[in-house]
Amino acid sequence: EAITVANLARQMGVKATEVIKKLLALGLPANINQAIDFDAAALVAAEFDYEVEKAGFEEEDILQTVEDRPEDLQPRPPVVTVMGHVDHGKTSLLDAIRHTRVIDQEAGGITQHIGAYFVELDGRHITFLDTPGHEAFTAMRARGAKVTDIVILVVAADDGVMQQTVEAINHSKAAGVPIMVAINKIDKPNANPDRVKRELSEHGLLPEEWGGDVTMVEISAKKKMGIEELLEMVLLQAELMELKANPNKPARGRVIEAKLDKGRGPVATILVQEGTLREGNAYVCGTYFGRVRSMFNDKGQKVTAAGPSVPVEVIGLSGVPNAGDDFVVLADEKQAKLVAEHRQLKAREKELSRTTKVTLEKLYGQIRDGQIQEISVILKTDVQGSLEAIRDSLLKLSTPDVKVSLIHAGTGAISESDVMLASASNALIIGFNVRADAKAQELAEQEKVSIRYYDVIYQILDDIKDAMVGLLEPQY
Ligand code: GDP
Numbered sequence: 001e002a003i004t005v006a007n008l009a010r011q012m013g014v015k016a017t018e019v020i021k022k023l024l025a026l027g028l029p030a031n032i033n034q035a036i037d038f039d040a041a042a043l044v045a046a047e048f049d050y051e052v053e054k055a056g057f058e059e060e061d062i063l064q065t066v067e068d069r070p071e072d073l074q075p076r077p078p079v080v081t082v083m084g085h086v087d088h089g090k091t092s093l094l095d096a097i098r099h100t101r102v103i104d105q106e107a108g109g110i111t112q113h114i115g116a117y118f119v120e121l122d123g124r125h126i127t128f129l130d131t132p133g134h135e136a137f138t139a140m141r142a143r144g145a146k147v148t149d150i151v152i153l154v155v156a157a158d159d160g161v162m163q164q165t166v167e168a169i170n171h172s173k174a175a176g177v178p179i180m181v182a183i184n185k186i187d188k189p190n191a192n193p194d195r196v197k198r199e200l201s202e203h204g205l206l207p208e209e210w211g212g213d214v215t216m217v218e219i220s221a222k223k224k225m226g227i228e229e230l231l232e233m234v235l236l237q238a239e240l241m242e243l244k245a246n247p248n249k250p251a252r253g254r255v256i257e258a259k260l261d262k263g264r265g266p267v268a269t270i271l272v273q274e275g276t277l278r279e280g281n282a283y284v285c286g287t288y289f290g291r292v293r294s295m296f297n298d299k300g301q302k303v304t305a306a307g308p309s310v311p312v313e314v315i316g317l318s319g320v321p322n323a324g325d326d327f328v329v330l331a332d333e334k335q336a337k338l339v340a341e342h343r344q345l346k347a348r349e350k351e352l353s354r355t356t357k358v359t360l361e362k363l364y365g366q367i368r369d370g371q372i373q374e375i376s377v378i379l380k381t382d383v384q385g386s387l388e389a390i391r392d393s394l395l396k397l398s399t400p401d402v403k404v405s406l407i408h409a410g411t412g413a414i415s416e417s418d419v420m421l422a423s424a425s426n427a428l429i430i431g432f433n434v435r436a437d438a439k440a441q442e443l444a445e446q447e448k449v450s451i452r453y454y455d456v457i458y459q460i461l462d463d464i465k466d467a468m469v470g471l472l473e474p475q476y
Contacts, residue, residue, distance in 0.1 A: 084154030116311035143324030286325035376427035
């Protein structure tokens with residue numbers, strides 16, 4: 001539990017500067033809006049003859065997480081996200097799957113866009129997230145939501161591996177999610193699947209037929225060729241992963257998307273991850289709470305229960321949550337309210353303290369204290385030549401104690417997507433002869449991601465080395 005310096009000072013009726021002075025004397029430099037922990041607060045308060053009491057509330061006391069016994073776990077459908085370069089056919093593939101597997105089979109059911117849909121193949125199921133691309137994927141991950149089990153990377157056979165293909169590969173790898181490849185547009189006369197495989201191999205994705213472990217299926221989303229085979233492969237991959245969850249307990253899930261509906265009020269699509277969600281359940285969702293008034297599936301049909309990996313639209317929210325927020329069922333509404341109010345408080349405190357995620361200066365302290373053994377970097381440069389030079393030199397800096405790992409490297413301005421990846425992976429961004437665009441700059445401030453700009457290569461290497469051995473002077 002944390003308290004801000006300003007808040008502590010106010011509660012003791014002393015000036016914040018007095019508190020800051022005492023903190024400094026204790027070797028704990030802090031600014032007025034910074035949150036300090038219980039121990040630091042107790043030390044300072046003692047200096048002013050105050051005692052600090054722990055606010056007896058731990059969210060986890062209420063959100064009791066009971067470990068599942070192995071016998072409670074049952075197989076659950078895989079959750080799939082489609083990624084790939086723009087115009088390579090992500091949307092077409094999602095549509096093709098929806099058409100071949102949903103519309104034809106469920107007479108009368110009209111598919112609704114709720115952010116995710118559920119398909120059946122011989123009694124087995126797959127859940128597809130309907131927002132393709134790595135931006136949405138990583139934005140969720142930055143909120144601590146891990147919902148995707150498998151990534152389908154779409155690569156157009158006439159175009160090959162492009163910039164966003166590489167980004168998608170790196171975002172998936174950073175998340176530790178296995179990739180399957182759909183080589184699309186094979187109906188085109190200039191399609192060259194072998195070239196795609198060769199290019200993917202250069203990025204570490206080696207096809208099975210060449211002795212690798214990545215499944216690659218040739219498809220045409222437009223002509224609906226290879227779709228069933230691709231789905232079969234997804235199910236096979238899922239089987240290998242032994243995805244399981246306990247359906248017989250109160251539900252926990254994540255918000256896939258949410259909106260304010262004119263007639264129905266706030267509406268959120270929840271992907272249930274464990275347990276079973278039922279009509280009437282009391283829940284907390286991000287900083288909101290309430291009761292599930294009614295639920296609808298992806299065909300717009302009313303349902304009363306939804307188990308693991310099933311997406312449902314939930315009505316009965318007190319506000320519009322964010323994609324990636326958690327959704328937890330509690331014993332009753334009173335408890336849900338308690339948790340929600342506590343979260344609102346914490347959100348305000350966090351907003352006040354505004355700490356940066358990773359800076360080179362902070363890294364040294366963490367390395368010294370053994371908290372981390374790795375410096376994660378996202379590198380953006382002006383040209384390919386400098387990218388390769390810097391990448392090679394950076395990787396060579398790794399020591400047995402501290403690894404320098406490059407999560408993503410590319411040319412061009414620092415984008416929002418880079419910032420989200422940095423936020424989700426706790427990485428810092430290095431720009432060499434490039435800047436962040438305005439939106440990325442804004443997002444970096446919001447997500448507290450550190451961006452450092454350079455125009456001399458050795459300066460980058462010096463700074464990283466200094467961070468590794470603790471000689472780096474803070475940059476103000
Ligand atoms: P996205 O940007 O990755 O979502 O790509 P889209 O699904 O919007 O597809 C981009 C363009 O490629 C559209 O004009 C599609 O009709 C076309 N397209 C998608 N799949 C295929 C395919 O299998 N064959 C051919 N010939 N065209 C395709």
